[in-house]
Amino acid sequence: MNRSAMCIRMLQMLKSRGMMTKEELAAELHTNLRNISEYRKELESAGYRILWTTGKYGGYSLQDSVLLPPLGLSEAEKASLQELRTYLHSHHDFVGTQSVNSVLDRMLSNTRLNNEPLGLYIEQEQGLLSDQLHQYIDTIKYAIKNCICVELKYRSIRDKKVKTFIIHPYELIHYKGAYYCIAYSIKAKDYRTYKFSEERMKHCALKENHFNRDRDFELSDHVGTVGLIKQEMIQVTFLAYEEAAIYMAERHIGLNPEFTWENAETLRYTTIFEGKKEAISFLLSLGAKTKLIAPNSLKEEVKEEIQKMCKNYV
Numbered sequence: 001m002n003r004s005a006m007c008i009r010m011l012q013m014l015k016s017r018g019m020m021t022k023e024e025l026a027a028e029l030h031t032n033l034r035n036i037s038e039y040r041k042e043l044e045s046a047g048y049r050i051l052w053t054t055g056k057y058g059g060y061s062l063q064d065s066v067l068l069p070p071l072g073l074s075e076a077e078k079a080s081l082q083e084l085r086t087y088l089h090s091h092h093d094f095v096g097t098q099s100v101n102s103v104l105d106r107m108l109s110n111t112r113l114n115n116e117p118l119g120l121y122i123e124q125e126q127g128l129l130s131d132q133l134h135q136y137i138d139t140i141k142y143a144i145k146n147c148i149c150v151e152l153k154y155r156s157i158r159d160k161k162v163k164t165f166i167i168h169p170y171e172l173i174h175y176k177g178a179y180y181c182i183a184y185s186i187k188a189k190d191y192r193t194y195k196f197s198e199e200r201m202k203h204c205a206l207k208e209n210h211f212n213r214d215r216d217f218e219l220s221d222h223v224g225t226v227g228l229i230k231q232e233m234i235q236v237t238f239l240a241y242e243e244a245a246i247y248m249a250e251r252h253i254g255l256n257p258e259f260t261w262e263n264a265e266t267l268r269y270t271t272i273f274e275g276k277k278e279a280i281s282f283l284l285s286l287g288a289k290t291k292l293i294a295p296n297s298l299k300e301e302v303k304e305e306i307q308k309m310c311k312n313y314v
Contacts (some may be wrong), residue, residue, distance in 0.1 A: 006031065007042045014050070014062040021059040036060075073107075081108060093177040095129065095137055129179075133196045136204035140181050143169045147210050150183070153203035154194055162202050167194070168211040171219055175228045182222055184214070191222050193229065224274045225255060231275030236283075237293040240267045244289030253282065268293075280305055 001009065006029055013020060013028060020028075022036045029036070040050045040060065049063035073081070085104055088097050129137075143150045150169055155162045167183035170191070174180075179196040194201065224230045233255070240248040245267035249259060254271030262268050273279035280302055283290060292299050 001029075003039075003042070006035070007039045007046075010036070010039050011043055011048065011062070014060060019053070019059045019061040025060065078108070093129065093174070093179075095134060095179070129196070130198060133179075133198065133201070136196055136201060137172065137179055139204050139206060140169050140172055143206060144172065147213055149207040149209050149211055151203070151205050151207055152194060152201065155200050155202070166207065167192070168213075170213070170217055173223065173228070180228060182219065184211075193222075227274045227278060229275070231278075233272050233274055234276055234279055234295070234298070235270065235272050236279050236295070236298065237268065237270040238283060239291045239293060240269055240286060241265060241289045241291075244286050248286075276301060284309075 009029060010025060013025065022033050025036045026033050029039075040052075043050055051061045051063050053059060053061070081104055085101065088094060088100060091097075094100075140150065142148070147168075150167050152165045152167055153162050154165055166186040167181075168186075169181050169183040171182040172179060173182060181194045181196070183192060183194060184190070185192045222230060236254075239262065242265050245261075245265060248267055248269050249261075253269075254273050257269065257271035259267050259269045273282070276298065279298065283292060283302060284305065292302060
């Protein structure tokens with residue numbers, strides 16, 4: 001064994017057997033007494049406390065009751081963990097918040113905290129999950145891990161009524177404050193995306209039968225590069241004016257965005273959207289402070305959408 005392996009083996013023996021003499025350690029490791037003293041120094045330099053008791057019944061013992069030494073966190077690391085807790089408290093859409101807080105409590109319980117969290121995060125209530133949805137997510141997690149079929153009572157965007165589906169759940173995805181399940185639908189004989197929502201999901205329960213996961217399944221085949229749904233890519237070029245220009249210069253929108261300033265108040269922005277719907281929705285969000293340059297085919301669709309909107313305000 002090399003030196004590192006010797007140190008680890010010595011540490012394991014002291015942990016499992018308690019106090020051992022230098023002679024016992026040397027015999028077990030097939031080395032000399034001098035090396036045992038060197039291994040002790042190596043372990044202590046790594047943060048372990050090896051006690052040495054003299055006398056007839058003396059020897060080496062590991063002070064700590066755990067195998068690994070306590071965390072030696074730097075001030076920057078402690079500050080980051082505190083900031084992480086602040087961030088989690090403001091983002092209620094993360095289902096693992098309680099577990100992460102428990103881990104943070106244990107990590108920081110023996111640490112002297114000198115730093116206040118550096119960040120201030122505004123509460124994110126829109127992603128708040130009910131106890132029922134938490135239970136559904138746990139059910140899907142278990143089903144994915146154990147390849148168990150699931151029965152859903154679910155209403156899609158296009159359906160007027162709640163329908164029952166038997167699915168093979170493959171992946172759980174968090175996107176824009178909500179959770180989704182990518183699953184194979186027995187009824188559709190294809191993969192579908194199901195959102196965990198009070199309005200859509202009315203029932204989620206394990207079935208008795210199992211399924212065999214498709215070995216050729218690739219998540220990238222079903223999820224978009226920048227969006228949840230994989231769609232056709234479309235490159236868009238538009239001008240942004242005044243405050244919208246500054247807003248766009250500060251943001252990374254779509255794929256491979258590029259921009260240049262036409263003048264002090266006009267920004268030319270080119271990027272790739274995943275799907276026309278996403279592109280149109282974003283352009284409309286900028287209001288009159290933008291002008292679509294290309295593609296021409298998208299201009300007509302934007303105009304049509306604006307006309308439909310105007311009719312609602314007549």
